[in-house]
Amino acid sequence: MTDQNPYTPQPGQPPQGYYQQPPAPKKKPWYKRAIIMVPLTLIVLFILFVGGCSALFSKAADEVDKDMNAEHTITYQISGDTTDANVTYSVGEANTTQETGVASGWSKEVTVKGFWGASLTASNGMNGGGTVTCQILVNGNVINENTATGDYASASCSASADDIENATE
CATH class of the missing domain: 1.20.5 (Single alpha-helices involved in coiled-coils or other helix-helix interfaces)
Known part of the structure; x- marks a missing residue:
């Protein structure tokens, strides 16, 4: 019988007590x-x-x-039987203009730019009793209208920027 050490490794085997590492896993890209x-x-x-x-x-x-930057043309009109009205109207942003001694049939066209609305007030003067009607028009469409009667009576009209924009569409 051959004297063989039971602890001697077999061919192709690592020595006893030696741990063989598994192959490293492939790295992912x-x-x-x-x-x-x-x-x-x-x-x-x-x-x-x-x-x-x-x-x-x-x-x-x-x-x-x-x-x-959109421009809108607004028409202000005064009608009725007044002969001596005071008129105040907006001309864009915070600018207003006033005219005195205005008679029925007065009209003013104003071009405004941007988000600004429109306002118009007509007041009968000392000599202008009767009826005064204000109108704000955009593209020929009446946006707002108001009437007042008597000495010193005032009719006021206003239109928001949305009202004006909707009338132009």
């Missing part, structure tokens, strides 16, 4: 690793979100700019 994909996905989503928001804000800014 960098673009398939979760540690890369999660932040990369978040960055792409953020870029898409910012791009969408900027497109939305750009469109809104264009609409506001268009509305601010």
